[in-house]
Amino acid sequence: MAEDGYPSVNLMDSHATCPPVPPRLSQGQQCARVGQKALFILVSVALCGMIVEACLIHRLYQTECVTSASVSKIIAEQDAATAAKLHSPVISPFKPLAHLTDGQDVVHAKDIMAWSTDADPPLYKIDYKDRSLVIQKEGYYYVYSKVSFSDTGIFHHRVDLRTVKFTGKSINLLKSRKYSNHFKHPEQSNSYLGGVFHLSRDDAIFVKVSNTSKIVRQDLSENVFGAYMI
Secondary structure: OOOOOOOOOOOOOOOOOOOOOOOOOOHHHHHHHHHHHHHHHHHHHHHHHHHHHHHHHHHHHHHHHHHHHHHHHHHHHHHHHHHHHHHOOOOOOOOOEEEEEOOOOOOOOOOEOOOOOOOOOOEEOEEEEOOEEEEOOOEEEEEEEEEEEEEOOEEEEEEEEEEOOEEEEEEEEEEEEEEOOOOOOOEEEEEEEEEEEEEOOOOEEEEEEOOHHHEOOOOHHHOEEEEEEO
């Protein structure tokens, strides 16, 4: 306050300087700054895209690794199952069957063929007894026999049936005859018989030949006898 009681008045100097105004950018500088911002945005977008792509590739690689591991595991399990089947006991068939061969333990009768039990023949629901196959389940069976023999003179090969329905007499199921003139120089020959028959429980089938001394026994597979349900 002034000495005379009146408020004092501050007078502004008209010649005082104003604060400096920031210089305005030229049009070229403004375009350059806009271009830098656009370039930064583009670079940022590209980097983001690369990051996303890297994540997708990593995820895809992990998926492929898991898939490969799964496939390898499945293949290994299948191989193990196959090996187990190969080393597992023989699975029983669904239907009766029998397959007999010749062997060193075989003792033929004069005209009836005998078959080896030392060869561990496959017998399922069919018994082997007294040189005969004994049926345990009624049904239709394919019956077969093959014999190898010395071809001299006359040779008969047949498969006969003994059944409780006709006691005291066998029934011929299959038969072949061989006539030869090779008396001085006998040759080896063979005969095969096969056919389908209805067989009942306890029916017995056996192989009969004209003379078992003519049977050739060089190999087990040369003389076979069997049957299986169809």
